[in-house]
Amino acid sequence: MTIFIAGGTSGIGYSLAEHYLAKGFKVGVCGRDVSKIPENHSENFKAFEADVCDINALSSAVNNFLLNDENLDLFINCAGSYAEDVAGNISYEEAEEMLRTNILGTVNCFEVARNFMKDQQSGGIAAIASVSGILDYENSSLYTKTKRSVIQIADAYRRALKPFGISVTTVAPGYIDTQKLRNLNNNDLSKKPFLIDEKTASEIISKAVNDQKEFIIFPSKMKWMMKSLSILPASLLNIIMFRKAKWMKND
Template structure:
């Protein structure tokens, strides 16, 4: 029975992944700042762990709790993260730093705590929840997209570094998936744009995104959960899994079309 640690497990993709893996016989520890939403998962065997990925002490305490109970961590799923949208001109440096603290530095800090355990057992898997946003760019979302580009680059480097220790590193790159993520990102966008030259563009982007994420086109979080389960069970998982509505065509066209053409196309759909 593999022991799995999932951050961001209180909602969305993280919650569905914890639920599916627990039902499939894995020993699951679900980590989040607010663990109350995970009460419903306890009957399935999920152990909630209170953890803030921006606090080194909090992460160390959480990892220690898992080691005391399970003695190992076979799989780390770095799912904690949020979207902070807004024009680069408008977003404060403090908010930009927080975006990276949660989406990048928290991910890396927890990985650094878990890696020695995996190296000792000469096996393990690090699954980083990135986004199709890590493969192209968009207006009014630069800091979020930059954080996911960084996760992509760091994951590629880490994969090559730890292969010698029997550790796999996998990137999950979702497209449009139903969750509260969009609501948070759009609120950040509107708040940062209020009273500025970007206010109207921000409202238009909010309307488009809210409609898309509420539509039948948006993929269900369970799709991501099933893909993550597949990567854990596969002896030779792919380095990347581009899944969910819009992900594959967006990245395909970004790869083949000239930059100037993408600069015209992307704003029409974001």
């Protein structure tokens, strides 16, 4: 079995790569900086330098991964850009990177994966959104709004790819203890409720992809909290989420 993971050089993507390698998959990953990847991998592992915003670079990375006309069984897009923008303090550069990676990058991943899978009449594609993208409220951050877009984009491709036998799984995780999340929070994740580790997250994601689930929110406590919040009137939700953001920032 083959799997390509965009954004597989660190965090959730790299943890998924290790998970699938342990299962005997042939694994390809890409990112902008492959030097982050620890050395000494098996011959089943290949890393490619490719930016998901560059569709040609992404496509040639997958092409170089699939030698001898192998099928592409799974494609997971973990590439994402996030910053602590709850206070609206991100720079133009951060905002641009977030929009390009999370929206254009998501579309490019679907396009590349479907090009490789469409003649196979099989395959699974997963997009990592975020639990934050589930709630619709006025004061949500730019990141949250991009992750809402990921959910919508995945919905559109799910419908389009069904006739080709390709399944699409949208993944909406809560907080996962990655180095990136730690870096953004001065190594203090005490205010991140229901935090789970990368290994647990990888197991949950791979099971959802294997079961061809359309949409998954985890961990379950976060899922039920989101479901409860989603039935609140928009004005109340706005106030609650604003206060939560201030509390997290110690404002």
